[in-house]
Amino acid sequence: MTRTVPRLIVFDLDFTLWDCGGTWCDCLTPPFRQSDARLLDCGDRHIRLYDDVLWILDHCDQHSITMAVASRTEQPPWARELIGLLGITERFAHAEIYPSSKLKHFASLSQQSGVAYDEMLFFDDEMRNIREVSSLGVTSVFVETGMSRKLFEHGMARFAQP
Template sequence: MKLFVFDLDFTLWDAGGTWCDATNPPYYWSDGVLLDQSNSEMELYPDVIPVLEELKRNNRKIAAASRTFEPSWAQDLLHLFDIDKYFDLKEIYPSSKIQHFSKIKKHFGMAYSEMVFFDDEHRNIHEVRKLGVEAVFVADGLKKEDVLRYL
């Protein structure tokens, strides 16, 4: 695959057991732990950075597709986790994944068949598969072996 697309909440990170738009920013670091104002821990899944680095080493494009109601909060987490730099495009706003992928396709000029998508919600997996995108269900956070088999 040429393009790897990732959902954010419960795919790349756990925002204190909920979605990032249900957290209480601003976020802050304390003793190496990222917290919100309610002291809920924001945790990047362990395989995320190694996966993103491997994709970049292999000259793959990376995009985010998230339907959050608080795009700026998701952007804050991307920045604070220091993974913003890996993404070539971010479609982060409340909308259908169909709209996200339409914009991704237009931006990169790639066929849906050249994309692979990782998400923790079955409804998104089914919706995106109908476009012709390879869609992979993520349970309990992104795993390196699930992603790198598409290189």
């Protein structure tokens, strides 16, 4: 059987889906606030989705591809709050957000979703996570400078390769 589209696409958060003023979300200073259509922390660090992220999420929704997030953050409540404030909570069927190995995140995602590792596509900005998750049989793509449409399309093409 030829696989063309992943059954589950998993995204990391920091430096993958969003930029938090050049740091990780667990290094921010809550409370978070909206100011002139910008999401800021108390230190005025701007939290924003990378430019193509909404296009990517829309594409997945339009093609009925289930999405999840997996983040090793030390501040899960902050990450969940930011997902909500950025208006993308409902996009993700599953969220594994807690400090642990991505192997634990993916074991839980596979169990919850019923999706085998070889039917998943994963995007992350940390090479150690890419190596770990790839060892499970997940098609894993290194995100060097935030998610872009070009990188997403590259990942989809890699997944479809026999």
